[in-house]
Amino acid sequence: MPIITLLTDFGTTDEYVGLMKGAILSINPSAVIVDITHNIDPQDVTAAAYAIDSAYGYFPPGTIHAAVVDPEVGSRRKALALQANGHYFCAPDNGILSMVIKKSNTVRAVDLTNADYFRQKVSHIFHGRDIFGPVAAHLSLDVNLNLLGRKLDADDLVMADIPVPAIDSRHRIEGQVISVDRFGNLTTNINADIIAQWRRHVKVQTPIICIGPVTIAGLVDYYAEVPEGQLVALIGSRDLLEISVNRGNARHVLGVNTGEPVCITSK
Numbered sequence: 001m002p003i004i005t006l007l008t009d010f011g012t013t014d015e016y017v018g019l020m021k022g023a024i025l026s027i028n029p030s031a032v033i034v035d036i037t038h039n040i041d042p043q044d045v046t047a048a049a050y051a052i053d054s055a056y057g058y059f060p061p062g063t064i065h066a067a068v069v070d071p072e073v074g075s076r077r078k079a080l081a082l083q084a085n086g087h088y089f090c091a092p093d094n095g096i097l098s099m100v101i102k103k104s105n106t107v108r109a110v111d112l113t114n115a116d117y118f119r120q121k122v123s124h125i126f127h128g129r130d131i132f133g134p135v136a137a138h139l140s141l142d143v144n145l146n147l148l149g150r151k152l153d154a155d156d157l158v159m160a161d162i163p164v165p166a167i168d169s170r171h172r173i174e175g176q177v178i179s180v181d182r183f184g185n186l187t188t189n190i191n192a193d194i195i196a197q198w199r200r201h202v203k204v205q206t207p208i209i210c211i212g213p214v215t216i217a218g219l220v221d222y223y224a225e226v227p228e229g230q231l232v233a234l235i236g237s238r239d240l241l242e243i244s245v246n247r248g249n250a251r252h253v254l255g256v257n258t259g260e261p262v263c264i265t266s267k
Contacts, residue, residue, distance in 0.1 A: 002140035003032045003063045007052050008128060009040040010068075016126070020066075020133045023119060027137035034059075039182075043071040045096050047179045047258060049160055050189070052089075053099035054238045061086035066128070066136045067096050074124035079131050080157070081139065081148050082109035088139050090132040095160025102159075109157060113149035165190045171202050173264040175241070177211075180258060184249030186211070188262045190241040195219075195264065204266040209233045211243055211262045212254055223247070 004024060010016040017038050024031055036055045040048045048069040056065050070092040078093035084104035091097050093111075101107055112131060115122070117138045122130040135148060165175035165188075175190035199205055209216040216233045223246045226232045231250065236242035243262070244250050251257065 001030055001032045002028065003034060003059060004136045004140055005034045005036050005056070005059060005063060005065045006038070007036040007040070007048065007055070007065065007067045008038045008069060009042050009044065009048065010038045010128070012038055016128065019126075020068075020129045023129045023133040024137040024140075027134055028140050031137060031140050036065075040069050041258065043069065044258065045069050045071070045094055045160055046162055048096050049099050049162060050178050050187075050238075052091075052096065053103070056087055056089075056100065057085075059087070062088070064088040064090065064136045064139045066132045067091040068128040068132055069096055070094065070127060073127050077158075078152075079112040079127060080109055080152070081112055081135055081145060082107055082157075083145055084108075088136075088145070090136045090139070092127070092132075093158045095158050095162075097157070098160040098162055101154065101157060107154050107157075108145060109152040109154065110145055110149040111152050114147060117143065117148055163189060165194055167194070167198055167201060171198075171266065173198055175262045175264075177243075177256060177258050177260040177262060178240075180251050184245065184251040184253075185236070186243040186250050186254070186256065186260070186262075187236060187238060188241045188243070190262065190264065192235045192239050192241075195235075195241065198264060202266050207233075207264045208267065209241070209243065209262065209264055211260060212256060214254060216243065 052067045080093045081090050084107045119130040175188045177186045178189045179187045206218045220234050228247045
């Protein structure tokens with residue numbers, strides 16, 4: 001059975017997610033719909049870009065991913081369907097697929113201009129229900145990507161300005177918090193590979209993680225490796241540096257949110 005995943009900032013309090021699923025199932029009642037998350041912070045395209053990039057590879061090839069975080073809904077921004085790395089994606093052309101595109105050798109993309117594959121009546125402000133959901137459903141029925149609209153080159157696609165951590169002239173890694181989960185864990189954009197590179201570069205095995213006025217010495221493997229209530233740094237399940245509190249909430253303890261600078265230094 002075809003799989004369609006959903007990733008949005010809709011939340012689950014209102015009916016929006018349910019209506020999007022109804023639009024999909026009205027076209028393909030056999031579709032298997034999987035919710036990745038609907039709790040991306042409102043309009044946070046960068047967090048959504050990281051989330052879809054980290055999630056889609058856990059699904060089998062041919063899965064269709066509808067990613068809708070769309071601050072410019074109803075404007076002249078393009079609506080996309082594309083194929084990359086053996087998967088299909090339906091999303092606004094606002095940079096939400098930047099990381100997927102950058103990591104793919106070949107991208108086939110179209111501007112969704114063929115209204116035959118939309119709901120009959122399209123709202124200016126609910127393209128998740130009226131465009132992206134229906135297009136995902138048609139793709140799950142093996143509709144050819146080229147029938148959905150005008151072909152686009154990769155250079156035509158909007159790429160978000162997503163910060164990439166690097167080792168600077170002071171031998172520090174500069175990064176930032178990119179998401180906060182319901183436990184208050186702070187996920188950064190600093191990945192395990194650049195930390196390993198830094199260790200080789202500075203010949204220091206114990207990094208000092210700095211966030212706000214706080215420093216954390218070294219990385220652990222799991223939360224309970226430190227006493228309850230203590231701040232801890234570790235490589236999380238997304239292979240990214242995470243700052244947490246054992247049985248606590250790092251967001252509340254530190255008073256920070258997405259965008260907060262984080263650095264790694266040797267002293």
